[in-house]
Amino acid sequence: MSLVNGIPSDCLPVEDRGLAYGDGVFRTLRVQGGQPVWWRDHYAKLARDAAALNLPCPQAAILLDEISILAAGRDGVVKLVLTRGGGPRGYAPPSDPQVTRIVLFSPPPDNDPGQRVEDITVRWCTLRLGRQPRLAGIKHLNRLENVLARAEWHDPAVHEGLLCDDTGAVISGIMGNLFIVSQGALMTPDLAQCGVAGVARTRILRAAGEWGMTVRMTRIEPQDVQSADAVMLCNSVQGVRRVARLEAQTWPSSGWADTLNTWLYEVD
Amino acid sequence: MSLVNGIPSDCLPVEDRGLAYGDGVFRTLRVQGGQPVWWRDHYAKLARDAAALNLPCPQAAILLDEISILAAGRDGVVKLVLTRGGGPRGYAPPSDPQVTRIVLFSPPPDNDPGQRVEDITVRWCTLRLGRQPRLAGIKHLNRLENVLARAEWHDPAVHEGLLCDDTGAVISGIMGNLFIVSQGALMTPDLAQCGVAGVARTRILRAAGEWGMTVRMTRIEPQDVQSADAVMLCNSVQGVRRVARLEAQTWPSSGWADTLNTWLYEVD
Numbered sequence: 274m275s276l277v278n279g280i281p282s283d284c285l286p287v288e289d290r291g292l293a294y295g296d297g298v299f300r301t302l303r304v305q306g307g308q309p310v311w312w313r314d315h316y317a318k319l320a321r322d323a324a325a326l327n328l329p330c331p332q333a334a335i336l337l338d339e340i341s342i343l344a345a346g347r348d349g350v351v352k353l354v355l356t357r358g359g360g361p362r363g364y365a366p367p368s369d370p371q372v373t374r375i376v377l378f379s380p381p382p383d384n385d386p387g388q389r390v391e392d393i394t395v396r397w398c399t400l401r402l403g404r405q406p407r408l409a410g411i412k413h414l415n416r417l418e419n420v421l422a423r424a425e426w427h428d429p430a431v432h433e434g435l436l437c438d439d440t441g442a443v444i445s446g447i448m449g450n451l452f453i454v455s456q457g458a459l460m461t462p463d464l465a466q467c468g469v470a471g472v473a474r475t476r477i478l479r480a481a482g483e484w485g486m487t488v489r490m491t492r493i494e495p496q497d498v499q500s501a502d503a504v505m506l507c508n509s510v511q512g513v514r515r516v517a518r519l520e521a522q523t524w525p526s527s528g529w530a531d532t533l534n535t536w537l538y539e540v541d
Numbered sequence: 542m543s544l545v546n547g548i549p550s551d552c553l554p555v556e557d558r559g560l561a562y563g564d565g566v567f568r569t570l571r572v573q574g575g576q577p578v579w580w581r582d583h584y585a586k587l588a589r590d591a592a593a594l595n596l597p598c599p600q601a602a603i604l605l606d607e608i609s610i611l612a613a614g615r616d617g618v619v620k621l622v623l624t625r626g627g628g629p630r631g632y633a634p635p636s637d638p639q640v641t642r643i644v645l646f647s648p649p650p651d652n653d654p655g656q657r658v659e660d661i662t663v664r665w666c667t668l669r670l671g672r673q674p675r676l677a678g679i680k681h682l683n684r685l686e687n688v689l690a691r692a693e694w695h696d697p698a699v700h701e702g703l704l705c706d707d708t709g710a711v712i713s714g715i716m717g718n719l720f721i722v723s724q725g726a727l728m729t730p731d732l733a734q735c736g737v738a739g740v741a742r743t744r745i746l747r748a749a750g751e752w753g754m755t756v757r758m759t760r761i762e763p764q765d766v767q768s769a770d771a772v773m774l775c776n777s778v779q780g781v782r783r784v785a786r787l788e789a790q791t792w793p794s795s796g797w798a799d800t801l802n803t804w805l806y807e808v809d
Contacts, residue, residue, distance in 0.1 A: 285553045285560055286551050287543050287551050287645060292559050294563075294683075294684035294688050295682055295683050295684060296684075326685070326688075350630075356560075362620075364684065364690075364716065365692070366688060403671035403673030405670075405707075408685060408689075414562065414685075415563050415684070416561070416632065416683070417563055417594070417682075418673065418675075418676075420625075421675055423631075424633070424634050427636075448632065
């Protein structure tokens with residue numbers, strides 16, 4: 274089920290720049306009872322990402338209306354996509370782009386854990402993320418690196434892959450951001466060169482600030498992950514997930530994942 | 542005018558992975574009298590790019606038929622797009638993807654020079670290409686770097702921008718590949734880390750080989766371009782274009798652009 278520019282449709286014009294160049298941004302978020310969860314953060318991030326690509330962002334009220342119509346009181350997952358729309362052939366962005374906005378609804382994931390923290394098994398990805406500071410942090414539509422990384426395994430017992438950049442720094446999971454705890458300090462990778470700065474990460478950083486806890490956004494090496502007391506991945510659909518196993522290594526539960534998950538859901 | 546999986550349509554399903562992730566590849570090529578120009582090279586490149594993303598490539602005969610139907614005996618430009626089609630939400634590629642193939646026709650460009658070499662003015666782009674060897678050379682749908690680079694200027698007197706990677710090496714134009722001549726030697730950037738290895742470049746390299754001329758695929762610095770005897774850009778729609786001006790610097794015609802353009806059109 275989807276709306277394209279507010280009209281029920283599952284059709285994007287083939288000349289849209291979202292297809293031609295991945296020229297757009299997106300969000301994936303929960304809806305509960307038809308209402309988007311963490312909407313203020315999602316809209317702020319959407320607007321910031323759009324601005325980074327010089328893409329006009331629709332007003333929040335328009336998107337909220339469309340989410341509400343599509344979700345129709347249900348629980349589920351909404352994907353919002355903004356593209357630079359159509360225009361003459363060629364890379365040059367039109368001076369007055371007519372943004373295409375797409376709202377898609379899907380039911381909750383299978384085996385939805387709700388707000389419960391899941392234990393997951395992760396692996397190292399072979400693919401190294403390229404560094405592009407002009408696009409770092411933005412949830413844009415150029416996601417082939419994620420696709421190639423996710424294609425590295427088929428074992429359903431492995432839930433996520435950890436990605437490093439081409440200098441060897443750990444950046445994130447394929448689908449979510451990384452936090453680790455070492456000697457009482459909370460750390461998350463610096464995303465100035467690559468990766469996506471997701472809303473769950475932003476909320477956890479804000480909560481940590483409100484609780485007076487310092488979080489270091491820093492370079493994290495694979496051995497920092499391996500020697501951490503707790504390793505967690507987070508995104509807006511699955512909340513915080515506890516890394517119980519990374520390749521052959523296992524971690525007992527330390528309580529940190531539950532703490533971060535509580536912060537994630539409860540912070541203003 | 543377009544065909545989607547062989548059916549007249551201008552509609553891509555909004556759940557297609559081509560939109561969601563830029564998960565696909567494309568070609569832009571000339572048609573003359575309804576027939577694709579340099580088809581053997583274009584199909585070989587399409588098949589190689591698809592294989593690099595583990596994407597099944599439709600048979601050449603199917604694409605040829607569709608181009609022929611759409612072009613209907615005319616001259617113009619055809620764009621072919623292959624995507625990994627639909628599938629469940631998430632980055633994991635479906636094990637048995639149903640590829641979406643899109644064929645678009647458009648009339649020849651305005652002020653079409655035909656097979657004549659145009660003199661162009663180019664500038665240096667500020668954007669630096671990120672390096673990603675897994676995607677280097679492939680004409681995939683993740684083209685935000687090209688969009689951002691092309692957005693750096695609006696002056697219609699500037700025709701192209703030269704792109705460097707984040708180590709400072711010159712890689713290509715935004716829309717075409719680069720050749721330079723220095724002291725009688727023909728050189729083109731090594732594309733192992735980024736850039737698109739286009740069909741016009743491939744044909745010129747093949748022609749040079751047939752004429753017994755050595756071409757060095759190598760690291761090229763900005764000063765190598767500035768001190769070159771001839772600077773040229775090439776692609777399948779515009780052929781070889783002679784760089785007559787780069788920022789404040791100008792080059793008199795040396796004949797090299799005409800030679801390369803002749804090779805481009807005449808090589809087997």
